[in-house]
């Protein structure tokens with residue numbers, strides 16, 4: 001299923017947040033959204049997820065979700081949102097229980113997503129026993145359990161330290177390479193965007209407008225740490241964003 005954003009504009013009261021966003025996210029690709037603080041990235045994600053409606057324009061779902069998809073649009077948040085009293089397995093089974101899936105069918109799905117996220121040995125652990133990186137892997141496993149058409153990822157790695165972030169990026173690349181998924185991925189981190197994005201959508205400061213959509217052809221599995229090609233793209237992104245980021249920063253100080 002592709003996602004198409006068609007002329008999305010939005011204001012909260014007198015504050016214009018987004019202006020005329022047109023974008024297509026093809027199935028099986030990762031679209032990263034970057035832009036200065038407050039430019040409307042998370043708002044756009046909420047529109048795609050159907051949590052809110054834009055003042056103008058529409059979000060179109062083109063094509064069908066996968067046949068056994070339980071929830072077409074599934075979020076992965078920065079702060080994991082795991083239930084502390086439930087084990088890793090219990091956190092994943094919860095989303096299946098919501099869809100009436102229990103017993104052997106649930107066990108099969110849980111075993112599959114735990115294996116894909118390399119968590120099989122931790123099925124009985126509680127969240128408090130896990131590092132931040134492991135917790136986020138559980139949240140990703142939980143998202144995969146509903147076999148979403150599109151994962152909506154809002155700064156999923158930004159609560160993690162830089163080494164853990166590198167490991168999780170490797171994990172996401174391995175996960176996508178084994179079985180491509182579609183994602184809209186909001187991040188502040190340009191290194192993350194060039195490592196994971198097939199397309200990188202650069203938004204201006206508020207009201208967020210698309211400044212440029214940068215496509216990266218290099219396969220995800222061929223993108224490494226400190227890759228000179230990616231560093232060149234990252235520099236281009238920063239050249240696009242620097243002045244706007246500074247202006248957005250100054251604006252927040254005066255709010």
Ligand SMILES: Nc1ncnc2c1ncn2[C@@H]1O[C@H](COP(=O)(O)OP(=O)(O)OP(=O)(O)O)[C@@H](O)[C@H]1O
Nearest residue numbers: 012017035036037038039040041042043044188206
């Ligand atoms: N429910 C709301 N009511 C009023 N204003 C809102 C609401 N949600 C967001 N905003 C405002 O809309 C603008 C865009 O917010 P949003 O969180 O989408 O930006 P962002 O690009 O994700 O920011 P950041 O990078 O800092 O997370 C901000 O100025 C924010 O204060």
